[in-house]
Amino acid sequence: MLKYIFGFFAVVTIGVMGWLLYLYSNIRFELDKVVDYNPKLTTQFFDKDGRLISNLFYQEHRLYVKYEDIPARVIEALVAIEDTQFFEHNGINPDAISRAIIKDIKAGALVEGASTLTQQLIKTLVLSREKKLIRKIKEALLSLRIETLLTKEEILERYLNQVYFGHGYYGIKTAALGYFKKELYELNLKEIAILVGLPRAPSFYDPTRNLQFALARANQVISRMNTLGWINQEEYSEAMKYTPNVYDETLTQNKAPYIIDYVLKELSNEIKDIKTGGYKIYLTVDLDAQEIAKEGLKFAYNQILSRDKYFQELNKKNKIEKEYDEEGNELDPNRYINKLNGSLISIENKTGKILALVGGIDYKTSSFNRVIQSKRQPGSAIKPFIYQAALDLGYSPATQLADISRTYEFETNDSEEKKFWQPKNYSGKYKGLLSLREALVHSRNLATINLVTDIGIDVVYDSLKTYGFKDMPLDLSITLGSFVISPLDLSQAYSIISNDGEEVKPYIINSIINKNGTVINFEAQKRYVTSPEQAFLVKDILHDAVDRGTGRRAKVKNLEIAGKTGTTNNNVDAWFCGFSPTIQTVVWFGQDDNTPMRKTETGGRTAGPAFAYFYEKYLKLHPELKREFDMPEGVRTSILNGQKEYFTTTSKLPTDEINIPKENQIQF
Template sequence: MKYIITILTMLGFAAVMAIIFLYAQIRFDADKIIDYNPKLTTQIYDRNGDLVANLFDDENRLYVAYHDIPARVIEALVATEDTSFFEHNGINIEAIFRALIKDIHAMKLVEGASTITQQLIKNTVLTRQKTLTRKINEAILAYTVEAALTKEQILERYFNHVYFGHGYYGIKTAAHGYFNKNLDALSIKEIAILVGLPKAPSSYDPTKHMDLSLSRANQVVNRLYSLGWISEAEYTKATLEHPMVYDETLTRNRAPYVVDEVIKSLASEYDDIKKGGYKIYLTIDLKMQQLAHESLNVGYKGMVSRLGKDANATELNGAMVVMENNTGNVLALVGGIDYSKSSFNRATQSKRQPGSSFKPFLYQKALDWGYSPLSEIPDISRTYVNSETDEEWKPKNYENDFEGLITLKEALVHSRNLATINLLSLLGMDSVYKELKKDGFKNIAMDLTLALGSFGISPLEYSSFYSMFPNYGVKTEPLMVKKVINRQGVEKIYETKSQTITSPKQSYLMIDMMKEVVKRGTGRNAQVPGIEIAGKTGTTNSSVDVWFCGFSPDIEVLTWYGNDNNTPLKKGETGGRSAAPAFKHFMTKYVELHPETTREFKMPEGVNARKVDGTTEFFTDVSPFPKSSTKELKEEGGLMF
């Protein structure tokens, strides 16, 4: 008897130790469920709250709290998978015995008796293999989880973790993915489809096997009816319903160039950006984004048509940036003609020469240093010699002629290269270079080629500098991310930065000059009826790069085209011919969509006007009329306002 007691004690001790050892092995698995912290999809929205894209790492999961899960969804799951869920402690003993009898009869494991808790455990930390060891682990884990969590917490974890097929993790993700609906908008049949999916996600995927999916859903509906949880009318309606199912990409990326830039700009701040469940709100307007893409293609197709049928246009590409003048909010950013063919973002990654579109920055310096729009500068040819290499440089105008003396306004309107180079020489290369660096320009050359925009800059960065003109002297940095909210609901607001470059009155003189560029100069193709447009064309040597940088009182639109391999475009392609039509298309449609947009530039205080030869000319105390115009003014008898 003594020996029997000793043996039983030893066996009992061994059993206890085995359970303790087993529990120690699976405790970490229990913690994964109890302290649930899944990978969550980050969602990006435009300024109007429309979804731009989903970002995720392996698992596309939108989280839903228990209190946001409709009661009918919970009823459908419990009715189908575990009717006594709210009564048991993680293991349904009665169901186990029923399944055991069937297994013995079949001489193999043919039926399980898993509760919702056990299913959560299988999906979260264990395999689906039907082995005795796994079953024991599962049972211990089920009791552990049930002891630590409420039934509601278990259901919340189940609905968020389980795979629903088609790349959708969690029922909220599946509802949005399959039906484009929130959970509270689902019909009984749609709920039944979702609840039936976890049993065999691939087999019951409604985008691939609709017949099997509907059959499985009808089983769920029938179970709800047999339990008396839905009425006969609801049962009949649900059985006959054939829901609309969508088959969309998981990312739903509607603006890939924008999304790439957002990830790049936020990656250093949020290292879990693709799995942290952030809500990112952009300044981008998806309607404007689509319009910008459409407009960029207008210019592109025009250039391709001029190439001829036998020409190769594979290297030809473009970019467009649309920005609000006073806020810096980027409304649209398109980095190429076709993202599927090239994800290289030419709006942010390429550094292209701005050419003549850079001239307004030099002319603004001249105005700020006392020149008037009517001040005359020499438009004559000169030969420059590099003192170090003895290499000669003999620039010329696009038209291969020269005017002699020409006013600043006329030189800009007709984009006269020689006049601009001579202006830079008159202003002083050192002084201009120093001021441009102070304004934020980088990588600019300290030689006279600067007058022709002989440095590289991306369209997005360039849009910041160009904002100083329509923004009355204030340069505004582009802003694309407005707000980021983390999974705890804590939000971070982003603000733009600005820098005052010149005064409003001096800036207005440049606005007027750039309006003339569009009215009667190189930018005539950018005219839009019913609204004042100002801007400047840009064409580099051999037409390697062509630009049109234009703006209305409210927004600016920068457009660039060129070959990716930096080879020349077809002869005759210029900023006015190639890029301005894209701008015109965008602004024309923009005005239609936003009839409330400001139509005229406001003249700030400190700007005066006189009639000269029948034309209204503007001046300020910093930029007075040149003395040579005094007689003309007296003869005209001008009007000050």
Template sequence: MRILTYIFSFFLLIIVAGAIYATYLFTLADDKGYTFKEYKPPLTTQIFDINGKLIANIFEQHRFYANYNEFPPRLIEALIAIEDTSFFEHNGVNIDAIFRAVIKIIKSGGKTMEGASTLTQQFIKNTELTPEKTLERKIREALLAYKMETFLSKEEILERYLNFIFFGHGYYGIKTAAQGYFHKNLNELTLKEIAMLVGMPKAPSSYDPTKHLDLSVSRANNVIQRLYSLGWISKNEYDEALNEIPTIYDDTLTQNMAPYVVDEVIKQLSPNFKDLKTGGYKITLNIDLDVQEMARKALQFGYDEIVKRDKDANLSTLNGAIVVVNHQSGGVLALVGGVDYEKSNYNRATQSTRQPGSSFKPFIYQVAINLGYSPMSEVADISRIFEGGAGNNEDWKPKNYGGNFEGIITLKQALTASRNLATINLALDIGIDVIYSKLLQMGFKDIHPDLSLVLGSFGISPLEFSKFYTMFGNNGVIKEPQIIREIADKEGKILLEFPSKEYRVSEEGQSFLVLDMMRNVVEHGTGRNARVNDIEIAGKTGTTNKSVDAWFCGITPEIEALIWFGNDNNKPMKSTEGGARTAAPVFREFLTQYLEKFPDTTRKFNIPSDVRKGLYKGKSEYYTPKSPLPRMNAKFNESEILF
């Protein structure tokens, strides 16, 4: 019987050797380019706010790469103890283990294809071969493992293995798993945490500690016992590790703190970075997560107030948006494209083009001031009928809110009270062709040269609109709002920076005159609901026909915030909703939070050197050499000239 066993074993070895040799020759002739030199697994790109706080992870496979020198020695010991004890002795293949596995395969009639894999073979199996379970594939796996070890060092193989392998819960690579499950870097892990991690690859779903903590701990204890039986840890280390139950975190993979922002970043970068979700980039934004949360809460506040006032509001279409910009730098500090991203990922801050209504009027007044009009220049707030102006041979009969007329009033009074008729008459005095031309020079697009333009009857997104509002807080210079600050590669090298483009559209003093008129809007006009104590605020409300859109655009010496509310289907809100009631209180809510967080923010607007003060009808008013106070009823006091 023993002789038969020897004969069987002999022939078995011949068969195996022949199969290995044949496959070896086949592999040499057709190695399919297995050079093993290039290893570029997909890596997670991370997005950070301006203060270095993580905003989100974006990826195809959630993986952070760790170099070999980041692996603690105990981690390497635990891995090879449980997976491949002779790893540092073999050449990629454990011959004894293969022989035992082949016997099992033959005895099972080819039904069993398991065992005998070294760590090198496991890596080959997962990266280079198909998952089929055949003897030929097993032999190819062994040969490729041997070949790999002629190209790579043991350390390089371990580095690739630990960065490639799946650890459950969507985590690829041990660095990702350590940060995800334990919120720790590799060098901070305890022995029990290490044991849990190295035990997971055998059955990642079963040993995921967020789902099966008992199984994960049991598997980890097997790793610890193996380490102890090999004499690689002491009795004290053994006892301490067995008794430890680590704290496990069940985080979302993306950890997306600002989904509307992240969507916009991906949209902006994808055309130039095709590997955005696999390249391991580090993207820094101008967004401040604290300000982002303030803006989100303020928008929610405004939405809730609308719902309280209107029990019949259509909650499936009612929504809003808010954009906060540092008008000095152009950095977008916050961007919220809707009240609830989970219910609707449509980004109203960037994708929705809504009519700005009266919130557009400051630009008409800026054109007038740039042409030499004064805030004290007078205009007629009287009714006008424009034959055929409404289209379809119907007359256009624009009205003021409330339907009344003020007669002859100043530009400052007209803007403060948002008088439609006075603004239309001002436009007629200037010439609609002149206004249209000047607005194009400012950078406005998709506008039409007709009188309805001066009342904001065109579409624009809140983010795009915020660009033009920077001119008022930035002394006549428009700053292009920038969400992205810079993008770096996985090594931290800056690849691209995103400075804000700028261009001047008004002289400093002329821009300040309109800013001061808008300050009066908040102090005494339609923007009173936006007032906050101890800080100067300029702004403008906007309400379109039938309360379809409600805006407030507010400016402080450092920042601006544009708020919009309306229905996604362009249906009217309740008739009592509008810029003053609906949007302005949201600015107040936001700015109150902002000042609590940033109490040292600048609270007074800078007055340009060419701005002066004089008395007009008994009141002190600003003027410039280009836009002097009307001579009648004006007195100039040189001691009040402001420098």
């Protein structure tokens, strides 16, 4: 009889073993997820000083931390509350299982588990969380096997990076930064206890929702550590009394959405796993400059709306005449409502690094990035490049131009009927003869058109192409900026002047570090266009334009500024493009549907104040900024008609009108 009993048990044992082997064979490949652990990781964007701009992730917000960077106190707290014998068992804890079975039998249901940290990792990564016997058996089998493939340290590293800590935080590093704004090494014992207590019931113990429950759970952790003798009485008492500050942060932390959108567009073809690859992307952006730029744009925007409201009130009282566009159509007095917008881009003159980029007044209202995506007519903002072309051809700042009216006859492609174009100055008045300098300082349309006619439209057209302008009509309308361009591209063109004749391409990414620590650095792209001394002649004229010309509203106390206004037909677009000795900024205002603004809204009045606001505030933060422009060695000065004027070997002054002091005379 005994022989049959042993035989029966042998058969049962072999059957169970066979079934377990079969069960294991069906699930063993699932261990690859644990061994070759490759979780979804959050990509982070930082400004030039290492300040976080934004987190980007897909489904799981997780910042990875290696085991050697996890403080010992975190490991102790976790093991104390979750699996005291972790470093002794081989994946399962028989004693804990026995206790759990007894409680389950008494309750008549699965009321208590006995999962080790290894089993919890398997459950999280491979299996479901349902309380079924078959799942528990699979969990035990895989846990026993994984302990032969990974070290205890590797298991803990995976556990602490994988588990959910509530509030959208995956991994303990993410939770530490999210709840406490601290790195792991900065946490005190109570904060550690809160974190390691969360995985048991992350939503219930979430300290942003249920702080008292989170503290109670943390106190259990601290008491357990004290019982085990892993902390002394002083540490225990101090931790039990302490209540930390808990932050209820959004997960993305996006402080500059227009910038992040642009960066993602730039990297869309380069990094396919940007939302899950755990990259650290360091940008050229200065968060302080970005905030000031937003404020400056809003400041000017509110001024425009205030003026509009004022004129609307006058209009209601019939104290002003109705407004009409150039075709004679009456303009809607309420045309600013939900249509007016603006943009600003600021870069370093020498490098092209983007310091600030604001694509609109309010990202929540409109995510359309007007710096990058919008194409608008530059108007008179194109003029400095026409004058640069003239100076490079041998004209000088003192060359006399004719500021007189002309009528141009032309035919359109779809009609043989002759048409006439009679351009005007903004003021409607003419100056007769005036110097090239004065023509640009006061943005004289007629003098500029006559200059282009004198040079030749084909020569000017080719020069503008050399400066990077595209898709222009081959006619005199380019003199008044009749083609379209984005603020980003216009900023690149203006760098020719601000950077002493060398164009720099604006860029926004300093470096990218992947999860393996490989670094990719980005550098400035530069292109020689003209000499420093020739660029200086235009720079100095634009300095005059701000000092006493159309750009007066962009003046900044104790800082030299050069710049040009731009206003298009019917006041559809208003620009100010300017720079200090180190920083260049382009501001645009207009209506998104290309309808006119009020005739009082010009580049100087509309965009100039945003420019000035930005520099005034940024200068307070950075008083060390260079204040004055340098004059290149190839530039000479002289006195012409009682006024100081600059000239070069290419742009000579009219010598019959020059009174050159002996010490300044040079030989050509």
